[in-house]
Amino acid sequence: MNWFFANLHDRKRRLMILGIIMGALVGIVSLVSTLVLGYTSLKEQQQLLSDLVSSQITYIENFDRRYMDSPASMRERTPLAHTIDVAAMAQSRYRSAGGSARFCIARKKGGKIRFLVRDSKRVASDDPDAEKNFRAQQDRPMARALESQFGRTVAPNVSGNWAVMAYGPIVTRSGVLGMVAYIDLLEFLRPFAVAVAVCFAVGALLVVASLYLFFRISDPVLRALQESEREYRELVEGANNIIVRILRNGTIGLANRYAHDFFGMDQLVGKSAREILTSEKDERSIFDFSVGQKGQVAVEALAVRRDGTEAHISWAVRPVLDEDGSVCELLCIGVDVTPRYVAMQARREVEDRFRAIAKASPVGIVITDVHGNLVYANEKMHDMTDSYAAQMAGMGWMRHIHDRDRGAMKEFWVGNTGRDSASRLELRLLRGETVVWALVQRVSLRNRQGEKVGYVLTFTDVSQIKEAEARHKRLTAAIDQSAEIVIITDAYGVIEYVNPAFERVTGFSREEALGQNPSILSSGEQSEEFYADMWNTILRGDVWSGRFVNRRKDGSTYEQESTIAPVREEDGTIVNIVAVARDVTEQLALEAQLRQAQKLESIGELAAGIAHEINTPTQYVDSNLHFLETSFATLMKMTQGCIEVLEQARQSPDASDVVASLNEIMDKDEVEFLAEDVPGALKESLEGVQRVAEIVRSVKQLAHPGELKMAMHDMNEIIRNAVTVSTNEWKYASEMHLDLDESLPPVLCLKGEMSQVVLNLIVNAAHAVEERLGSSPDPKGDIFVRTREEGEHIVIEVEDTGVGMPESVVARVFDPFFTTKDVGKGTGQGLAIAHNVVVLVHGGTIDVQTEPGQGSTFCVRIPIEHPDMENVSSV
Incomplete structure (x- = not known):
């Protein structure tokens, strides 16, 4: 500032230099602008000449073709002469219309150029200038046109003056002609020269007027600057801040009164700025003259007060530049910010503790202003929304709330603006493609004046709780339904x-x-x-x-x-x-009915065999009864004869007649025959009747609806009854082998159900043997039925030498309605019911071992006494 006021007397000299510079600039600008404008106009004029030449050539060529195509009788002149006349006439009309271009037309004759039209006029044949050297510089554009080239250039014309030219060939049936159109360059540039002179004159007048006005105005301005300097000094001295100027050598060049009082020195000027203005503990060089490249900078540094205590000074350092633009001084203004620094340190410690707590917090934390713009979001919130700070900035954090909950969130916010108590809301956050359920709690932030300045919101991840609630609701609904x-x-x-x-x-x-x-x-x-x-x-x-x-x-x-x-x-x-x-009451009743129906079905299937089994003993009982009837008649006849003989003997004294009569009545052979056969017939009839009774009893036990509760039964008796009933199924193709353990204890079971199981196994075994060997094989196959006791179970085995089963059949052999028999020979219910009776009703097991082509063995294990089955009814 001192340097500025010290050099005010050079203002006039500087104004003169400024005027010269401004005049030179005006001249240069005028000249350059004129040259640019002239160059642009020159290019445009060349283009116009090229277009003009092209149009003239096209016109002449078209006219030449029409003339040559006309009848010979109508051609008064040679085609070339006629073409030259037409071209001269057209160019003359162009000049008459105000055109500035001139035209030349020529043809090549030998090694020279023969001009036919010059300056839009025909050239006489005896004109001494009609022919030119083909390579003359003035005629190079014409030579190029005669060589069938189009172009434009700036070159001397036929008169030797520089001109703007355009050229091109005219192709006629009489040969190739050349056309050149040109405008004199001096004639073209004359307006631009005048424009340069006018612009320079006007610019010079403006510069002079500007300098005069500036000089007239600068005097009061200078006086105002002097007054400003005085006010500036008063302001600096009266300021309640440290104000110093530091010279380039690092010493203090100026210091206000407050600086002297703060540092406790009567004279600061000339002292080292580093030693006075900064503490020894502060290693930073804050008064670096390189700040000139940075502009004004602000920095804080430690300083020592007059009482020896340290203070935190906030410095604003601005460079002062000299004429060369180099930093010559530093203007430094310092403010004692120690109270603010202490408060900021305490606040920073609180913030650090808060950030540590927020970082470790298991809930998302968001702090906003009263308008909802984000102030802070902790790491948990970023993790819950899978976002980073830039995405959450402003109102961006609201975009991570589900669309369906965003309205509720705004209502939750706006509707609670007057309340200070915490509020709660459940909503969904968007974390990429997934949804996170969160419990939101809101608390208002207020300043010391009680004004609301923002909100603190916590987001607790309750996704697992919501999922558990949903599972609980689904489970409850499922259980209720x-x-x-x-x-x-x-x-x-x-x-x-x-x-x-x-x-x-x-x-x-x-x-x-x-x-x-x-x-x-x-x-x-x-x-x-x-x-x-x-x-x-x-x-x-x-x-x-x-x-x-x-x-x-x-x-x-x-x-x-x-x-x-x-x-x-x-x-x-x-x-x-x-x-x-x-x-399961109804289910058990239906299953019992199903098993009873299956029993009756089995009896129905066995009915023919049972009838056959009953028919055989019935036949010989019938035959024996007929025999006994005849024998009885014979005996009665003999008896009646004997009675009559006895009567005769009583009346006749001659015994010889009686003897003869008895001999005639009593046939000795007949008596012997009857004595021998009648007892056998009686015995045979009794056995037949017993056989029929046995079959009927077995069928009756099998067809009985069954017991309601389990009882102790002889398993061997159950097996024998099943064998009896099924005799006609197995006797033609199989031999039945019973290996029954007579020491078996009674078994707690349902007799009718177990009879059905054994009968199904025997019938299936008989069918398997018949399928393999045929209906009447020789020798027959074998069926083995065994019983034995194993620990707390009895074991029933039914083995056959039948066709066996593949693995695919074994896997489904106990499935309901699965059968490998032909249609009408099985329903697929027998083994399924057997499995149900053995496993579910009696708590036993039923297994099968089989080999295709060799036979199968079904093994049934039933507990002798099962505590859990003590009160179980028939299933």
């Missing part, structure tokens, strides 16, 4: 939950059942031991499955199939018991 009975009790058997199926089946409402024990359904048909065993199984942590009879609220009973399992905590403690059950 389930046809199965569901009962949940605590560990002590107190009912905590029943589903609608329970109410529908038992007649007890949910309110009546809750808090009760499942014993309210007890029918009394199961023993105490049965329930004790069931509870022991459950409390051991095992799953219990079985059937028992329950009683409804109205007193009626129903049979229930249940699966009961304990629910454990992580430590293994049983906290609940879950029972899933279903009413």
